[in-house]
Amino acid sequence: MLKKRIIPCLDIKNGRTVKGVNFVGLRDAGDPIDLAKRYVKEGADELVFLDITATIEERKTLIQLVKRIAAAINIPFTVGGGIQSVEQVAALITAGADKVSINSAAVKRPALIQEIADRFGSQCVVVAIDTKLVAGKWEVFVRGGRQGTALETTAWAVEVARLGAGEILLTSMNQDGTKAGFALEITQQVSELVNIPVIASGGAGKPTHFKTLFQKTEASAGLAASIFHDEEVAIPVLKNYLKKEKIAIR
């Protein structure tokens, strides 16, 4: 049976892991390789590295980091953050990333999804969708959640799947950072509508949140950052708990 995936996310700035709330008050949290290796050893099913740097200089650092990650770990990993062109994707894939995650650039120019899928295959295109419930409507946000769009979340999800996305990483901004549980309703709405895997993100605070996610929705994976990072929820504890609750887990 295909297993539900547990995916830790690492925020990267200038080649280092950083921590902060909504990208504010960032502090250095160590070498990404050390943390990645720890997660792999603990049983993480995949890793996501989100680059939150802006400058071209720092982007070169990212490529070097991706090469080091690829050499060090033996599970799949996704790299995202600020990707705007097929050339950037080529550099990341060549460096050893298994998948790339695109967000704002896909909203700005949806054809980018198809261009990446045509060149590298759908399996490596993760489209990240940041969504927020505004006046009863789940609206797509871009630029790190700072800017609203005219897009409605389920419609955009269907469109990205049609364009060749291999997976959707759905982050509920209402839930993000609350540790109050995943946004079940929108996660299920999107999962039902598309035939590609959906990774739920935002709101994970304790093991029961993952159980509820996998019982109440068809999400293929749950992603979280700080709870794993701070060892509030250790991955082995979480996975053992989910196995006991009869969730299909590696």
Add this chain to the structure above:
Amino acid sequence: MIAIIKYNAGNIASVQNALARLGATSEITDDAATILRADKVIFPGVGEASSAMAYLRAKGIDETIRKIKKPMLGICLGLQLMCMSSEEGNTACLGIFGARVKVFPPKDKVPHMGWNNFSMLQAHPILRGIKEEDNLYYVHRYFASLSKETIATCDYIQKFSTVLHKDNFYATQFHPEKSAETGARILQNFLDL
């Protein structure tokens, strides 16, 4: 030396990294002499079947593969290209295995992406030390049907060949290079053949 066949498919560096972690020296090459001289050959790949076959034929790599006498391991698209044919771009393939490659019916999420266990049809050196409940990492939209060369099957939407073997040719649908310790063990088993 392990030759990793270079062609127009991705994911090749991952295989080299995985071999390096096992202490094996490898070379990414499309040179026939180098491939035929290697102790073992790996035929990896993530990509599209018909364009990959066209590339292999244009470069004469298809003929080189048929001449290989040392153990060769096909991974993912590599496995599919070693079958009779593929529905992906409706192409004839290398025909090493009798299996045919078909598209998954859309009865569940496609691609089949993530970790899955398998059923062993027979004990086999490539699976030494591996248990059926062990999980391996998959990412594919097309699957190889069962054939007389099938050693192990995986069940997603339907049963498909996940390990195949004929003579010196071995293949896995999962990615051993991305399947944590279980995958590393399978690669080591291949190196030990």
